Amino acid sequence: MPGFEWLDDKETQALVEVMNRGILFRYDMPPGRGKYVEEFEKTFASYTGSRFALAVTSGSAALKVALAALGVGPGDEVITQGFTFVATWEAIFDCGAKPVFCEVDQTLCMDPESMRSKITPRTRCIIPVHMMGAQASIAQIKAIADERGIPVLEDTAQAVGCTLNGRHVGTSGAFGTYSFDAVKTLTTGEGGMLVTDDEGLFQNASEYHDHGHDHKPVGRGNEGRRFIGFNFRMMELQGALGLVQLAKMPKMVETYRHHKNALKEALARVPGLTFREVPDAAGDSATFLTWFMPDVEAAGRMAAILAEHNAGAIPWGKNTWHNFARWEHLHAGATLHKGGWPFERLEGYSSYSPEDLPATRDLLARCLSWQIMLNWDEARLQQMTEAVNHVVAAF
Numbered sequence: 001m002p003g004f005e006w007l008d009d010k011e012t013q014a015l016v017e018v019m020n021r022g023i024l025f026r027y028d029m030p031p032g033r034g035k036y037v038e039e040f041e042k043t044f045a046s047y048t049g050s051r052f053a054l055a056v057t058s059g060s061a062a063l064k065v066a067l068a069a070l071g072v073g074p075g076d077e078v079i080t081q082g083f084t085f086v087a088t089w090e091a092i093f094d095c096g097a098k099p100v101f102c103e104v105d106q107t108l109c110m111d112p113e114s115m116r117s118k119i120t121p122r123t124r125c126i127i128p129v130h131m132m133g134a135q136a137s138i139a140q141i142k143a144i145a146d147e148r149g150i151p152v153l154e155d156t157a158q159a160v161g162c163t164l165n166g167r168h169v170g171t172s173g174a175f176g177t178y179s180f181d182a183v184k185t186l187t188t189g190e191g192g193m194l195v196t197d198d199e200g201l202f203q204n205a206s207e208y209h210d211h212g213h214d215h216k217p218v219g220r221g222n223e224g225r226r227f228i229g230f231n232f233r234m235m236e237l238q239g240a241l242g243l244v245q246l247a248k249m250p251k252m253v254e255t256y257r258h259h260k261n262a263l264k265e266a267l268a269r270v271p272g273l274t275f276r277e278v279p280d281a282a283g284d285s286a287t288f289l290t291w292f293m294p295d296v297e298a299a300g301r302m303a304a305i306l307a308e309h310n311a312g313a314i315p316w317g318k319n320t321w322h323n324f325a326r327w328e329h330l331h332a333g334a335t336l337h338k339g340g341w342p343f344e345r346l347e348g349y350s351s352y353s354p355e356d357l358p359a360t361r362d363l364l365a366r367c368l369s370w371q372i373m374l375n376w377d378e379a380r381l382q383q384m385t386e387a388v389n390h391v392v393a394a395f
């Protein structure tokens with residue numbers, strides 16, 4: 001998912017333009033002098049088909065701001081999945097709430113039935129994560145959440161450009177959050193966005209991300225505040241980069257899809273291999289190609305052959321960033337705070353154990369992925385296909 005591969009003169013020119021204007025702060029005075037972040041927000045809202053978009057400093061910040069805007073705090077539980085980046089549940093802890101984890105299914109996104117089984121009277125939000133560029137089963141998840149009036153926050157950090165039945169993922173729930181960090185398809189170095197169709201929630205988020213300032217046109221320094229907030233503001237330089245990268249999105253997604261289709265055809269010949277389930281293949285942003293082997297031994301053997309032939313795949317069972325079973329600091333309740341915050345507040349926090357999510361652990365243990373690179377050419381695709389031929393011969 002790396003947009004950094006296509007950084008070129010257009011991004012350089014955009015940064016030079018910002019420097020020549022001499023305005024780096026989006027709320028520069030008098031109002032209207034900052035323009036790139038606001039334009040990026042408007043263009044991103046229109047790209048995703050959302051009413052409102054708010055740019056922030058990172059995908060992690062977007063999650064934190066969205067949860068704060070929803071009023072999530074101590075005493076609340078938030079359900080998310082056991083295959084995600086740590087940021088998803090760090091944001092929940094950062095609000096003082098308790099992350100509750102559910103299983104993923106063959107989509108490698110939230111298993112709706114497992115999620116249903118984790119709902120309690122304290123559940124204040126549900127965060128499905130659109131992992132590796134493809135869709136979670138949002139209709140099923142929303143139906144369960146809507147029955148109980150629980151808002152859904154879609155963590156779309158890894159799936160900008162992905163659609164489900166023609167609609168951008170991230171736009172079905174109360175909020176969708178995106179990441180533009182260094183390795184994402186659309187990159188601003190660091191950066192993030194949240195989208196919503198709800199004006200009240202947007203207003204909460206907009207004020208919260210800027211110390212609670214209400215942004216009334218009375219001049220910076222004279223604004224009022226309805227509540228406390230913090231600083232998650234995006235810079236003009238990032239806004240300008242985002243606009244250039246966003247214009248490249250359609251071509252990037254088309255390129256990912258071309259590469260993914262070519263490699264999928266090659267992999268389909270491996271005996272016993274099954275592909276990750278993608279609810280809407282036509283809308284897949286195609287940044288990853290992911291498959292399951294019948295067992296851990298076969299996955300290990302295939303990974304070794306691919307690595308030997310310069311086509312190494314990610315073995316998710318060993319991954320320490322995204323796999324619940326490998327988050328040792330979570331299981332230990334490790335924190336810098338001497339009093340044990342936030343764990344000391346959570347009833348039964350010690351129940352976070354590597355054994356908690358057996359279905360997720362077993363799926364990931366036999367799961368491999370290639371991250372699709374934009375700059376692969378036909379020769380590279382051919383060389384990877386030949387690596388697959390070695391696997392086919394060995395199985």
Ligand SMILES: Cc1ncc(COP(=O)(O)O)c(C=O)c1O
Nearest residue numbers: 058059060085087157179180181
């Ligand atoms: C699923 C998920 N959520 C949130 C984030 C956090 O985004 P950022 O790195 O911009 O803070 C990431 C980043 O990789 C992610 O993969």
